[in-house]
Amino acid sequence: MKVIFGIPKQRRISDEIFQNNYEKYYPIVYKQLYYLVGNNALAEDLTQEIFIQYYHSKNDNIEYLGAWLSKVATNTALNYLRGQKRSLRREDSVLEEYKYIFSIEDEIFRSEEIKTVRRVLSNLSEEQRICLLLKFSGYSYEEIHKATDIPKNNIGQLIARGKKKFQELYKEEGDMNVL
Structure with a gap:
């Protein structure tokens, strides 16, 4: 050196x-x-x-x-x-x-959609949220395991449960916005 x-x-x-x-x-x-x-x-x-x-x-x-x-x-x-x-x-x-008052309706909708997704993601467990984000970023289970120290055998289950819970919460969030 x-x-x-x-x-x-x-x-x-x-x-x-x-x-x-x-x-x-x-x-x-x-x-x-x-x-x-x-x-x-x-x-x-x-x-x-x-x-x-x-x-x-x-x-x-x-x-x-x-x-x-x-x-x-x-x-x-x-x-x-x-x-x-x-x-x-x-x-x-x-x-x-x-x-x-924003004049561009599309920008408002997009902004609200992003907020909704973030809000729903914040309601998932940290492990589910990170596994989902990494998986949908293109990482393999092995890479997710190395990045998070989550046992490799648990990653698929965390992703599946996280996806299901995300879909349920997202639907609820959409139903609440309609009211």
């Missing part, structure tokens, strides 16, 4: 290895983040942040890179969403004073 001015230089992965892994995993990580945050630009930004973390990681031999990236993506998205939830609470109190 090189030492510069008494500070050890951080090891990085080689540019070639990084580029190959970036091209291989970028679409998968982006898709997972898009499902989690529901915003194209934000998913791209978070994906870039994750690959910057990977590029500067000291561990140049991550054994299961897909699982590592997935876990980092999940944690990054959840941290963002937690912060967003706090921010939304503050904004809601301000917005109560002002009622905005």
